[in-house]
Amino acid sequence: MAEAVSMLYPTPRIRVQAMKEYHPPLGCRDALRLDFNENTLACSPKVREVLGGISAGSLTRYPEREPVEAIVAAHLGLAAPQVALTNGVDEAIHVLFEAFLEAGDELLLPVPTYTMYEVYASATDATVVTVQAADDLKFPFEQLVAAMTPRTKIIAIANPNSPSGSVATRAQLVEIARRAPHALVLVDEAYFHFYGETVADLIGTIPNLILARTFSKAYGLAGLRLGLLAGPVETMQWVRRVLSPYSVNSLALACLPPAFQDTAYLDWYVGEVLAARLAFENAVDDAGVRRWPSQANFVLVEIGAGHVEFTRRMREAGVLVRDRSSDPGCDGRVRITIGTREQMRQAAVALNQALAALRTGSEAEC
Numbered sequence: 130m131a132e133a134v135s136m137l138y139p140t141p142r143i144r145v146q147a148m149k150e151y152h153p154p155l156g157c158r159d160a161l162r163l164d165f166n167e168n169t170l171a172c173s174p175k176v177r178e179v180l181g182g183i184s185a186g187s188l189t190r191y192p193e194r195e196p197v198e199a200i201v202a203a204h205l206g207l208a209a210p211q212v213a214l215t216n217g218v219d220e221a222i223h224v225l226f227e228a229f230l231e232a233g234d235e236l237l238l239p240v241p242t243y244t245m246y247e248v249y250a251s252a253t254d255a256t257v258v259t260v261q262a263a264d265d266l267k268f269p270f271e272q273l274v275a276a277m278t279p280r281t282k283i284i285a286i287a288n289p290n291s292p293s294g295s296v297a298t299r300a301q302l303v304e305i306a307r308r309a310p311h312a313l314v315l316v317d318e319a320y321f322h323f324y325g326e327t328v329a330d331l332i333g334t335i336p337n338l339i340l341a342r343t344f345s346k347a348y349g350l351a352g353l354r355l356g357l358l359a360g361p362v363e364t365m366q367w368v369r370r371v372l373s374p375y376s377v378n379s380l381a382l383a384c385l386p387p388a389f390q391d392t393a394y395l396d397w398y399v400g401e402v403l404a405a406r407l408a409f410e411n412a413v414d415d416a417g418v419r420r421w422p423s424q425a426n427f428v429l430v431e432i433g434a435g436h437v438e439f440t441r442r443m444r445e446a447g448v449l450v451r452d453r454s455s456d457p458g459c460d461g462r463v464r465i466t467i468g469t470r471e472q473m474r475q476a477a478v479a480l481n482q483a484l485a486a487l488r489t490g491s492e493a494e495c
C-alpha cells in the first residue's frame with residue numbers, strides 16, 4: 130500500500146506572507162479599455178511591419194539587449210552604460226528596490242500614486258513611508274521634504290503622477306535630490322509624452338537621480354513589456370547585477386528601434402489624446418462633475434458614493450474605467466483613460482447616461 134504523503138508546503142519569507150495579492154481587473158473583449166492608461170488604438174505601423182518580418186529562426190537565440198540599449202541611450206542623449214532596458218517599468222522598479230532597499234531603509238512615497246511601488250517595496254525588508262497629498266492632489270513637495278530622514282533610501286515620484294495626473298516641477302525634483310543626497314530619487318516618466326517635461330538631461334549630472342520610462346503608454350507596446358531605467362553608471366552597475374540578462378525578449382528588442390524612429394506616429398497619437406483630453410474634460414465639466422487637472426492620458430473624476438454602480442454602468446455601456454476608491458484619499462474617485470476624440474465622445478455619452486441613472490436612483494431613494 131502506498132504511504133500517505135504529508136502535505137507540508139515550505140513557507141515563504143515573512144514579508145512575502147504579509148504581502149497583499151494584486152489582481153488587475155480583467156478586460157472584456159469588445160469593451161473600450163479606459164482602465165489601464167494604455168494607448169487605446171495601436172502601435173506604429175512601422176512596428177507592425179517589423180513584427181511581421183520576425184523569423185522563427187531568430188527566436189531560437191537568446192536576446193541581446195546591449196545594441197538596443199545603445200540606441201535608446203543615444204535617443205536620450207546619454208551613454209549606453211547609463212541605460213538598462215527592462216521588462217516594463219515594473220521590472221525596473223522591482224530590480225531597483227531589490228538592489229537598494231535593506232532592512233531599516235525607508236521608501237518615501239507621495240500618495241496616492243502608482244500601486245506597484247508599494248507592492249515591490251513590501252517584498253523587501255524596507256519600510257514604506259507615505260506622504261498624503263491634500264484634497265487638490267497636487268504634488269506634496271513641502272510634506273515630502275519634511276518626511277525625509279537619514280533612513281530614506283529611495284524616493285519614488287511618478288511624474289506625471291497616477292491616478293491624479295498632477296506633476297512635480299523640475300525645480301522641485303532637483304531640490305528633492307539635493308536635500309536627500311543619501312537617497313535615490315526615482316522619477317518615473319511613464320506619461321512623459323503627454324506632459325513634455327523631463328529630467329532625462331540631468332541624468333549623470335545629479336548623482337542620486339534615476340529615470341524610468343515605459344513603452345506601454347504613448348508607444349502602444351504594453352503587451353511587449355518594455356521599459357527602461359537610466360542613471361549614473363555607478364548606480365546602474367548595481368542594477369545590472371540584479372537584472373535578469375534576458376528579461377527583455379527579442380520581439381520587444383526588435384520593435385523598439387522602429388517605435389523610436391516613427392516620431393510622426395507618436396506625435397500624431399499624442400496630439401490626438403491631448404485634443405481628446407480637452408474635449409472630455411469639457412464634457413466632465415458640463416456634467417457638473419469635479420475633476421483634477423491632468424498632464425497625462427487620463428483624468429480622475431469625483432463620482433462619490435455611487436462609484437461602484439457608476440463603474441458597473443460604464444462597463445455595461447462598453448466602457449471600462451478604473452475605480453480608484455481604494456487609493457489613499459481617493460474614495461469615490463474614478464480614473465478614466467483618454468483615448469482618441471472619437472472614443473472619448475463614446476465615453477462622454479456613457480458617462481452622462483451613467484450619471485443620469487445614478488441621479489435618478491438617488492432621487493428615487495429619497
Ligand SMILES: Cc1ncc(COP(=O)(O)O)c(C=O)c1O
Nearest residue numbers: 217218219243287319343345356
Ligand atoms: C506611473 C507608472 N509607472 C509605471 C507603470 C507601468 O509601466 P510598464 O507597463 O512599463 O510596467 C504604470 C502603469 O500604469 C504607471 O502608471
